[in-house]
Amino acid sequence: MAESRNIGPDPSLLLVDDDEVFLNRLGRAMEKRGFTVSRASSVAEARRIVEENPPAYAVVDLRLEDGNGLDIVDALRDAREDARIVVLTGYGAIATAVAAVKMGATDYLSKPADAEEVMRALLSSDGALPPPPESPMSADRIRWEHIQRVFEQCDRNVSETARRLHMHRRTLQRILAKRSPR
CATH class of the missing domain: 1.10.10.60 (Homeodomain-like)
Structure with missing residues (x-):
């Protein structure tokens, strides 16, 4: 795809979500777009991946069974300052969006978000707003x-x-x- 050349020299992407079906579907879609995907379904598993090999990109669900996705954002920001992190959640609220951005997230998306929205958020230039979604929730x-x-x-x-x-x-x-x- 044309967008894969915008990924940069390090295409490593960490996906963290406790919904296995969503995690695998998004993982396959992002691999097709040129990323090298690592998957984690818990905070502990994601922290291990971040410690071993901090990825250049991450998509992190806010609510996980064993903790909060913001812990992963914090750990990744400490391990790799240039990482581009998108926080993804089904429970969108202004307070959590502000907290995620203050902790170093690049963007904040509410579920359901498709692979194109995630890709745009990951690759958007700093300060630039991504285009509106094709079919937002009413x-x-x-x-x-x-x-x-x-x-x-x-x-x-x-x-x-x-x-x-x-x-x-x-x-x-x-x-x-x-x-x-x-």
Whole structure:
């Protein structure tokens, strides 16, 4: 591909995500784009890879089963200052985006992100904003995803979820009964 020549002399890429299917799919897609991919599904495994051979690029999920992806960002930044790191998460929030960038992440993407979005974020020049995504999630979908996340965090308790979201319980029940928006 034409973009593979922009990767630079070191095409090493570390992918860290506890979703094995997503990890393998993204890994194959990035290999096709010219990267040499290492995969890790935990903070401990990623730290070992960073200590042995710090990669030039990394895509790190924020929430992992054994810890926080920001720990990997910190370790990689200590091991290799020039590394380009993209933090990827299904739980996008301004506070975590700010924390990720302060710790040295190059960019911050919300899931679902495809290989093209990840590639653009990894190779974007400093300070330049990547182009908008081809098909971003709708505002209704983002709202629905947020409600579902809080609902799961409240152990599927409707009353507790409604209280935390500052909404009426019946309104929440109606939202939960509907299908997800596109």
